[in-house]
Amino acid sequence: MGAENQTAFSEFFLLGLSEDTELQPLLFGLFLSIYLVTVLGNLFIILAVSSDPHLHTPMYFFLANLSFVDICFITTMVPKMLVNIQTQSKVISYIGCLTQVYFFMIFVGLDNFLLSLMAYDRFVAICHPLHYTVIMNPQLCGFLVLMSWVIVFWVSLLHILLITRLNFCIDTEIPHFFCELAQVIKLACSDTLINNIFLYMATALLGVFPLSGILFSYSQIGSSLMKMSSAGAKYKAFSTCGSHLSVVSLFYGTALGVCLSPTVIHASQRSSIASVMYTVVTPMLNPFIYSLRNKDVKIALGRLLCRAPSCP
Template sequence: MEPGNDTRISEFLLLGLTEEPELQTLIFGLFLTMYLITVFGNLLIILAIGSDSHLHTPMYFFLDNLSFVDICFTSTTIPKMLLNIQTQSKVITYEGCISQIYFLILFAVSDIFLLSVMAYDRYVAICHPLHYMVIMNPHLCKLLVLVSWIMSILNSLLHSLMMLRLSFCTHFQIPHFFCELNQMIQLACSDTFLNNLVMYFAAVLLAGGPFAGILYSYSKIVSSIHRISSAQGKYKAFSTCASHLSVVSLFYCTMLGVYLSSAATQSSHTSAVVSVMYTLVAPMLNPFIYSLRNKDIKRALKRIIGVPEM
């Protein structure tokens, strides 16, 4: 590969989490196990919701979509990482890198939008229970998911097209296990002001905006729960939000941890290691969070697996 002064670089090198040969086998086994758990766990949630008519409600419709997005989100990065370890290659093509950035942003933003839509669903269920089925009708639910996908597609398309305008000269080694947008912008040898501006503006608008909506929804939910007189009623109302609140906390805290750790240490390796939390650990834990705290999901899963109900 001969580096030039434009984007004709045809390949990049993904340096991964470590260059220690003795750790590669351990990392391969660990990540393969976690990836399979993520895929099968989320597939079970999708099958459980699809096979049980009692779960054909707005809340589970959004959870169904979230599980699908989590599978796609993880599949954008981990299989390529596992393939590179298995073949002892670090190469990713320029086109493959741009595609990875596109789909990674697409599914990450879709995740954020779905979590905010689920917060709105819980807000309506607890604050306006008598009008819940009228407000959260099938048409609105499908529209909310459709708008989430359209916004995510347009945003990821914008970032990908912005990447195509950058030139890469001699820096073609990516200190990460996938093509991360911020890392790629830092490697460019052309002017990146516009790319950084768009990236930070989109982060504030598309991550901060939904997060503000989630906080507002839960402030109203907490206020409504506080007005419930019985302790049992408060517990029942809060239990319907506990799983979603756990997933929101896990996703946002891990993503925030990545960027805070990167800013604090200025270490690309640290950023790559912490990125594992939101690209793999969070999607892997989501099915457990929803299944362990939800009797309806557990009942549907037992029916799929063939375990008799007690």
């Protein structure tokens, strides 16, 4: 391989969602609004859960963690995108790109694990209601969240260590608004076999495994609901899963739906749209889904926002 193809470099170029200069102010305003709504919405969920004793349960413990992860998730990508739009620059440093890849892997993995843990919580609550408080005790919940952090931390770190051994070509343009792991690997000039193998393994661990857990939990929930004779009991039990099912459908459905869209759309464009849907839109909508569909959260948010003596 020629020396010119292994030239040391210090930056990548993020092509963003559009190169049309007339669209840049619109994109800046849109993503700034989405970012602020996401941060404020998820922050309100965290404050509501932490301040209301009625929400100190495993389900809302996982929800508060999910809201925190969503804030970090969108912060990993959108601020850099806004800076690049404002400065009319597409540059991201090599270290900055690897940092973005690292934290993106952490928070997307945590999103998957937390959604799976929330499904397991609903499975225990509906299928084993008499043993719920014993099984889903605070120690177990804390341990499950801690183990999720440990797993994604080491998997993400191994990805970064494997990337640092690669040599990159001169053409370092990334057809995304953030540094996506698969796109970064594609830019390498050196052998990426080990990186691709580990990428598939990590996808199975951080994506397929949690999704399988969600599907298994809801298959058991569905089986338990079918055995209930009372329609009211079925509705009451299933209604506790409504918000979580909506979030799961939004998170996994948007990415899969766009990936399976007609092939007339260019692959890189389709991938960028999918990334926007599950990295930006989903974290913004999660607080609305849980607050609008959950009576307890609405009451807690009302108490949080209404502190004046005249409020009920």
